[in-house]
Amino acid sequence: MSIQSRKERERAHREQLIVTAARELAEAEGWEAVTTRRLAEQVEYSQPVLYSHFKGKDAIVTAVALEGITEMAADLRAARLAASGPEAAVAALAAAYVTFAEERPALYDAMFSQRVDLPFATPEAPPALHAAFGEFAEAVRPYAHGDEPALLAETLWAALHGLVTLMRGGRIPREFHEHRLALLLARFTASP
Amino acid sequence: MSIQSRKERERAHREQLIVTAARELAEAEGWEAVTTRRLAEQVEYSQPVLYSHFKGKDAIVTAVALEGITEMAADLRAARLAASGPEAAVAALAAAYVTFAEERPALYDAMFSQRVDLPFATPEAPPALHAAFGEFAEAVRPYAHGDEPALLAETLWAALHGLVTLMRGGRIPREFHEHRLALLLARFTASP
DNA sequence: CCAGAAAAACTAGCAGCGCTAGGAACGAGG
């Protein structure tokens, strides 16, 4: 009994090691540098061991994405709760979102750009994702004006996502980011 | 003289053949199916021939992206000009944008998601890109309310891009797309 | 304490990727 539980503990520990290695490698050198060989070397095991923990490389990315979602949910919640009023809350949330994406680009990619096998807009989606989305929904609720807050939340989320990804891809200049963000928020928090 | 010009013509023809093959293969099976080997087979030449036309695979993707930009610019212009008023113009533009992205996903990916070596937000950017962007700027001009139309255009562009990419990645449900789009446009075309 | 069974991890290899070096076949000019 004890032997088996020890084995399970060790296994879980190693799995976390793999996920952490993937995340750190991705953050340091980008996802294209994350290969199964380098990952195996990092955790000091042979390649096939990875496949006894994860179905494939995509599953590892998915695990990293899940960690990211959890952390982002916490960031968003903290930002919203620290704000003094409804308008400040939306602004703080948006700023926190953008900051997260800018400071943890690889994590953000795993969550929203790479192809991962995660349920998103369904009840089966990870609780952390619901939590993060809920922060958006709560923040924009005062500005829904009769519309569904969830839909407005998705729309704001998408707008921020577009700003972030186009900026990182060099499609729009980083220079006027603050101005664009202000423009966007002004339109989302305007009176009807 | 004539011989050389004939050769140049044939070369240009073959180059176009490669780009078209890449585009069709990408549209049919996605960019991950576009390999240099399949491309070479499609145009009935050996692999190294591709590299006498393009520096690498990225350059081929870039060429496809350029074609896409040109076509999108035309679509956007037509949509804007056909609209009856300022608000309808913005709506028509947004609808045309989304339609383009949905109907030509591979083309759209090459333009805005894949890493291509194209100048975007600079004067050196391709004319077609300036044209497409200009359509956005013109459409939102009546709603800038003192802000720079170019910045508002970038913001609307980004918002649409976010909606499109999140929808395609399964992050937000396609189901309520029309509603979200309406929400977004209402906020962009509201009075101050 | 040791032999055999079970579990775990390794070596080696497959098929495919982008890309390139070196040699063969071709057409042009003397």
Added chain:
DNA sequence: CCTCGTTCCTAGCGCTGCTAGTTTTTCTGG
């Protein structure tokens, strides 16, 4: 007709994600 320069192809390099088969380690029962 022969030589030269261009054009194109064959073959191969180093890498990728992933897996079959084997060896090593670990646990169990006598």
